[in-house]
Amino acid sequence: MVYETKAVVRRRTLRDALIAAAERAIEKEGLRGMKARELAHTVGCAVGAIYNVFTDLDDLIFAVNALTLEQLEKTLTVAGGDTADPHADAIKALVHLGLAYTDYATANTRRWRVLFDHRLPDGKQVPTWYTANLARLFVYIEEPLRKLAPALSPARRALLARSLFSAVHGIVLVGLEEKLQHLPLPVLREQVTVMVEAMAKGLAQDSK
């Protein structure tokens, strides 16, 4: 058993409590809810204590975003289907992923928005562990693309996976936008289905 000093345990407990408080604040009010004073009040520590366990609030937001990505990843179960028609299987799998993303974003809109709305101050870099977590999610899209267009190089496939994700993200983002007419969930899911099927068929056609 690894021996942990009381200080280490205390640090970790404070860290976890702050992350949990930040999650609640974000779910309630989005990024606007992320105020050091209020977080400190919620967990019962001094404002300065936050900066003993996080470099700054941006680091705390990255910790919440990592949990959001984990939640999202749990919904990305790969659709069954390993029939004699790999194209049809791949299209089905891509639609399934698109709909899982749509459902997660709809059910967790504030958490999901923070993934994108959080802007870093100039000069501050995205932590490499976070970029690695993000990259892992794209692999779910690359797998069906491999079946759909086997001739693509890994670099092209990765680029296309990103574009496919971005297209679905855009449809969901604009679909949930209040400034345009907000699409009801069944309509949004149907649009994601139609568009992902169209993209997948078009890409398969190109790769022939």
Next chain:
Amino acid sequence: MVYETKAVVRRRTLRDALIAAAERAIEKEGLRGMKARELAHTVGCAVGAIYNVFTDLDDLIFAVNALTLEQLEKTLTVAGGDTADPHADAIKALVHLGLAYTDYATANTRRWRVLFDHRLPDGKQVPTWYTANLARLFVYIEEPLRKLAPALSPARRALLARSLFSAVHGIVLVGLEEKLQHLPLPVLREQVTVMVEAMAKGLAQDSK
């Protein structure tokens, strides 16, 4: 000639000056640059005078966004091409629109972001004149869709135009995102081309 009182002229002059100041502020710093005190200082009026010509800063932002939409619309010249192959023409036109959007967003990133980043306080509605301006832009996408999938009802076509726009918007948005790797413009343009072609081909295939 319509007779205008000095007060009307003064009002309009102040309004125009505030819009111009807001445009510069947004181009320099995005929404963060929209501070009443600084705008008043720039145009040389009292802070309170702003609220004689705009209900609030949201109204001023809508005025700037309307000019941004006008700038964008000017780039949406319809691609030539009225050949014997209406499908090919439609695909070409859609790619052309996608690339015009990509280029505008890349060259005017801060102005373009404000179209989407500006959130209204709860209860405040988007002005109907603004919604009408937005709707006009979607017609540019509906025209080629009519050629591509003539069997679609106008309502389906409008929905699909929105989804096509949203998909391209997503690709551009994620492409210009610093948190993921920022795509160089030629790569981004190429991805928009590949994806729009794939979507258009897939949609044409479905409508047969």
